[in-house]
Amino acid sequence: MSSQTVPARGGQRSPDVDLLLHAGPFHAALRAAIEDSGLTLEGVRHRLAQRGIRVSLASLSYWQQGRSRPERADSLRAVRAIEHILGLPAHSLAALLGPPRPRGRWTRRNTPDQHYDGLLEPAAALAQTVRPVLGPSDHKLRVFSQEDRVRVGADRAIRVVRTSVVVRALEDDPDRFLAVYCAEPGSRAGDILPSAGENCRLGRVRRHPHAPVIAIELLFDRRLRAGETHLFDYQFTIDSAVPSVDYRRGFRYPGDSYVLGIRFAEESIPVRCFAFTQHEPHGGSNVDGELPVTPGRWVHRVARDLRPGVLGVRWEWE
Structure with a gap:
């Protein structure tokens, strides 16, 4: 097993985590999956850095609190890496993000x-x-x-x-x-x-x-x-x-x-x-x-x- 992959404690995910991965919301599923793994946010950040992905502790904290969400390509790459690090099914967290919030020049405006x-x-x-x-x-x-x-x-x-x-x-x-x-x-x-x-x-x-x-x-x-x-x-x-x-x-x-x-x-x-x-x-x-x-x-x-x-x-x- 890769040292960068941390399965849930006891080898199985909590039923609560599986429920949140199925129904969301994203921030609650992320927070529950991290807690279930036994990792700290610093531990998640460190394992992302080992993969060449730089995400600040503040960003990780905001994501799991629902104060912000990953939308840019590098942030979505981090989410996919977190899925692997926590031993989650591929796309299980990313699927909960949905369409991005309106921002930038491609957004819908008035009509x-x-x-x-x-x-x-x-x-x-x-x-x-x-x-x-x-x-x-x-x-x-x-x-x-x-x-x-x-x-x-x-x-x-x-x-x-x-x-x-x-x-x-x-x-x-x-x-x-x-x-x-x-x-x-x-x-x-x-x-x-x-x-x-x-x-x-x-x-x-x-x-x-x-x-x-x-x-x-x-x-x-x-x-x-x-x-x-x-x-x-x-x-x-x-x-x-x-x-x-x-x-x-x-x-x-x-x-x-x-x-x-x-x-x-x-x-x-x-x-x-x-x-x-x-x-x-x-x-x-x-x-x-x-x-x-x-x-x-x-x-x-x-x-x-x-x-x-x-x-x-x-x-x-x-």
Whole structure:
């Protein structure tokens, strides 16, 4: 057993700790798990430092008192390390955090349109499309892992996007997930054809009347209890020949992991591909490096400890 991992005293967690890990709140679960382990806050801080993670005693104290909560990428990394140090199930504490409190330049301000401002375009059309199908499940789920597999056709247009998602319930009763897709300018919303895959079925579908934007409900076969996870997948087929030069995924909230894979048709292989990240609304994107295209015509990128913003892959045809 690693000396940096401290199981609960007696080798088993208290039932009270398990209950709090299941239902929260985060600060109470963290405090109970630390007390159950027999470690002091200084002991937790020391073990984090051994892993190269610097967190002050004041921050740890505030987290377990509920006076503040971890939201930044380095703080979320510390939470995952604490789970391992205390011998807790992976993601058991992180799942209780939920969406971050409004802060910074990506926050929702005065209108629903601004909730998407700078995230994906067209922002106003996206907000107008999403707003009618938002429901109570929207704030009760958190995405832990997501994988997009994109197919680019011989005409250089994105033709299929298949997505696999694992969500975890932050509260009782969520029973659906909202997915959106924005096609290339010059396309129509009617060109975007949604379909549900495993472990979900299609609910309401909302298309914007003038912009290539669609929002869909994916209904689960049951209501989730707080702490439960659900794996499902869905697909968008795009019946449009408008060429694409990138694929981007917008994240409103921090997340755990994301995988993006893109396969190009044999007749249309780009000369180069780049990963990019956009951290600020309306700001420029940062190039994260050139990506190789495999002999099977795939390019992919992997991201962890996601921040609100946009991740994607851009390619050049000439």
